[in-house]
Amino acid sequence: MAAGFKTAEPLEYHRSFLKENCRPDGRVLSEFRTTTLNIGSISTADGSALVKVGSTTVICGIKAELANPAVETPGKGYIVPNVDLPPLCSSRFRPGPPGEQAQAASQFIADVIESSEVIDTEDLCIERGKLCWVLYCDIICLDYDGNILDACVIALLAALKNTKLPEVTVNTETSTPEVNVEKRSLLHIHKHPVAASFCVFDDSILIVDPTDEEEKLSTAQLTVVTDEEGQLCSVHKPGGTSLSGEKLQECISRATARQREIQKLIDKVIKSIKTAK
Amino acid sequence: MEVCRSSAVSLREFGCEQSLLSRPDGSASFVQGDTSVLAGVYGPAEVKVSKEIYDRATVEVLIQPKVGLPSVRERSQEQCVRETCEASLLLSLHPRSSLTLVLQVLHDDGSLLSCSLNSACMALMDAGLPMSCLFCGVTCAIDYDGKIITDPSAAQEKGSRALMTFAIDSTERRVLMSSTKGSFSVHELQQCIAVSQKASEKIFQFYRDSISRRYSKNL
Amino acid sequence: MLSSLKDRVGAVLLPGDGFSLDTDDTISLTEQAKPDKVLCGPGLRRSGARLVACKSGVLRHKLPNVFWVDSQQRRYVPAKGETVIGIVMLKSGDVFKVDFGGSEQASLSYLAFEGSTKRNRPNVQVGDLVFAQFTIANKDMEPELVCIDSSGRANGMGVFGPGGLLFRVSLGLVRRLLAPHSDIRSDLDQLFPCELVVGMNGRVWVKSSSIQQTLILANLLQSCDTMTAPQRQELFKRVKQGAL
Secondary structure, eight states, X not given: OHHHXXXXXXXXXXXXXXXXTBOTTSOBTTOOOOEEEEXXXXXXXXXXXXXXXXXXXXXXXXXXXXXXXXXXXXXXXXXXEEEEOOTTTOTTOOSSSOOHHHXXXXXXXXXXXXXXXXXXXXXXXXXXXXXXEEEEEEEEEEEOOSOHHHHHHHHHHHHHHHOEEEEEEEOTTTOOEEEEEEEEEEOOOOOOOEEEEEEEETTTEEEESOOHHHHHHOSEEEEEEEOTTSOEEEEXXXXXXXXXXXXXXXXHHHHHHHHHHHHHHHHHHHHHHHHHO | OEEXXXXXXXXXXXXXXXXXXXSSSEEEEEEETTEEXXXXXXXXXXXXXXXXXXXXXXXXXXXXXXXXXXXXXXXXXXXXXXXXXXXXXXXXXXXXXXXXXXXXXXXXXXXXXXXXXXXXXXXXXXXXXXXXXXEEEEEXXXXXXXXXXXXXXXXXXXXXXXXXXXXXXXXXXXXXXXXXXXOBOHHHXXXXXXXXXXXXXXXXXXHHHHHHHHHHTTO | OHHHHHHTTTSEEOTTOEEEOOOOSOOOSSSOOXXXXXXXXXXXXXXXXXXXXXXXXXXXXXTTTEEEEEOOOSSOOOOTTOEEEEEEXXXXXTEEEEEOSSSSOEEEETTSSTTOOSSSOOOOOTTOEEEEEEEEOOTTSOOEEESSXXXXXXXXXXXXXXXXXXXXXXXXXXXXXXXXXXXXXHHHHTTOOEEEEEOTTSEEEEEESSHHHHHHHHHHHHHHTTOOHHHHHHHHHHHXXXXX
C-alpha cells in the first residue's frame, strides 16, 4: 500500500511525513545522514579520500604534476578540480560528455577552492616563473543519492589534507627538476571549508541533506559553505523558489555547526591512521 | 532605447530595448554601464521527445560568450538563470512544450550574471509568457575596506574581496538565486541582500516605465 | 475589489501585479447586496485570495464585469472557437496535420469540410492554406481544427484559392484588425479593394487586383504595428497619392 502511494503520489507521500516533522528515512528535518570517511584509500594517488553520506558515495583522488606556471601568475601553482558523474552512479546520467549538473558541480568546487583559499596557490610554486605544482583533483561519484556537493567538498578537503608532495629541487647546472620521492611533506591547509545543502519543500519547509528523491521533488536548493572562522565562502542557490532572511539565517547557523562536526570527523580519521601506523 | 540615470543606490546607467529581433518570439537587450547582453526567447514550441515533461514546459538556457565556445563557467551560469526562470514562469500552463532562452553576451564589463538575468526577464516578458512574478539581478562587491559597491564594473570586481549576485523577485523582494565568490561574514551577506533589495526597487520601476512607454504607443 | 480593478483599467500591468479578492469594505444598505462576479480573460489568474496578472500589457474592461490583459505577443497559443490560417503539413489517413504557428500541429479531419463525406473527400494537398476554427484547444490535448460551423456550413472557412500573399503580423495587430469598427480596417478600405483574411494566429492573407497592390498592402499592414493612428493615416494618405 505504502509503496503504491509512494509511486503514484510521491509529493503527497513526502508531505505526509513532513507534516509530522520527520522524513521517509526516519530522520528529523534538520538531521544529516551518517557520514563516513576513509582517507588514503587509493595508494597510487598523491592524496585520496572516500566519503559516504548515507548511500551517496564519492571518491576523490589528487594527482600532482609538475608544470610551468601561467605567465600572468608566475608565483602561483594551480588546482584543477573535476567532478565526474558517470552513468554508474545513477540511471539519470548517460555516457558521453559531462552533463550540466556535472559541469555546474565542477564549477562550484572550483569556486569554493578559490573563495575559501583552502590552499595558498603560492605554496605550490617551486621556482618562480619556471616550475610549479598542478593538483588535479578528480572527484568521482560512485553512488548518487542526492547532496552531491556536500560529499564532494568533504572528499576534496580530506584528500587535500592527505596529500603529500615530494620534495623537488632544481638542479642549477642542468636546470632540470629533481624529485626526491623519499622525502614527502604534507600540504599546508589554510582553511577548512565544509558545505551544507538544504532543500525547500512547498516554498516553506526547509530540510537538510536531501536524498535524490527529495531533491527531485523540492522547489529550491541551497548550499552554504563555511570555514572554521565562521566566514561564509559560498551561498549558492541556483534559482528555485524564494527564501526569506530568517530561513537563510537558519541555514547558515546549521552550516556552521556542520562545519565543526566534519572538521572533527576529519581530524579523528587522520589521527586513527597515524595511530594505526 | 530607454535610459535610466540612477543616483542613490549607485547603479550604473542602464537601458533596455525590447522586440529588437524579428525571428524570436521575444527578445530584449539590456545594458548596464558597458556590460550588455542580448536575449532571445523561442516558445512555447515543439519539444524533443527525450526532453518532454508531461506536466510542464521544458526550459533550456544557452549562454553564448563574446568570444570562444561556452565553457564550464557558462554552464553554471546557465543553471542559475534557468532555475530562476523556472521559479518565476508558470510552466504548468504549457505542458509538453519547450522554451529556449538564448543569451548572447555582447560586452562584459562586470556584473555579467545580473545583466543576463535582467535581459532574460525582459525577453520573457516580451514573449508574453505567463509569469507569477518578475525577477531582477543585482551584483554587489565588497572591497578590501569593507565597502559595498552595487553593480560593479570589471575593474571594481577585480579589486574586491567578495562578489555576490542575487536574483530578487518582484512580489516579496525575496532572494530567488544567490551566487557568491570570495569569503565574507554573515553580517556582510545580510547587508548585501538589503542593498540588493533596495536596488531591485529601482530596476523594477525601470521595467514598469519601459513597458508603459512601449504600450503607450497603441493606447 | 471591483473598484480597485476598475481604477486600473487602461493602465499597464506587469506580471505579479495583484488585486486582493476581498469584498469592498463598505456595504451599502440601500442597494441589494449581490456578490459581484468578475470574469477574467487572458493574462489574469486567480492565486489563492488574490487576482494576479501573469502577462505584461494593458488592463481592459468590458461591461458588465469582464477584465483581461491586452498584451503584445508573437507566439500563438490556441483557444477554442478562434479562427486561424493554417498550412497543411501532412496527410495521414483520415486527418491532415496543420501547422498554425503554435507549439504542436493541429489535426483536421477530412470530414470537417462542407459537403465532404466518406466517398466525397475534399481536395486538400500538402502545402495548401486553410482557414479553420478550433473545436478542441487546451493545454493537455492535441488541438483540433474544423472548416465548418456547428450547422455544417463552410461560413467562409475552407481551403484558400490560388494567388494572394500570406505574411505574419503581431497578435496585437490581429486583434485590432478584427475588432468591430476597426479604424485600421476602415483606413485600408479607402486605399484599394482587396480580399483580406485575418487569422487569430497572426497570419494575414491578402489578395488584390495586382501583385503590386498586394505587396503594398502587406507592407503597410506590417508597419502598422509600430505606428500611432495619426502616423498611420499620414502614411496611408501618402501611399494613396503616390499610387494613384
